[in-house]
Amino acid sequence: MYLFKSKRLGFRNWTDRDIKPMTEICADPEVMRFFPSTMDEEQTAEMIEKFKTIFKEKGYTFYAVELLESKELIGFIGFSYTAFEGEFKPMVEIGWRLAKACWNKGLATEGAQRCLDYARENLDFETVFSFTAVLNKPSERVMQKIGMTFQKEFDHPRVEDGHKLKPHVLYKLNL
Structure with missing residues (x-):
């Protein structure tokens, strides 16, 4: 059962049957190229449990996203509460991670826009933020397409010094 839908996507909470297909997505080096490492099944299961907990506590999460046509899990799009140390946190973050087969089809933009409409x-939420590695131009383009504005560059506190993924960009949208 979907919490809400867009033209091509269904958004729902997570179930244990999502662990395997989401592990395939998170284990793909291309999908994870803007993260410090890929994720195995145990790490993915922990991530999904975290998403379930956030949903119970906050009423939102990075939602499991399916293609309506096939009911195939293609990744996540949605919101998280980000509380790591930094000058602009805590904050509500919008983010996405989709299977490589779903790239360049407008699905991240469609899904993120629908999530923003759902949030409104x-x-x-008064304000939503998004951030990504400076190198992640595809994700930054999605931020721009959904109306977010660039705020600043910053060094991500959870990425080791000297790592190519430490520099990040921060975008903001007032709802």
């Missing part, structure tokens, strides 16, 4: 209608 159902969630008590």
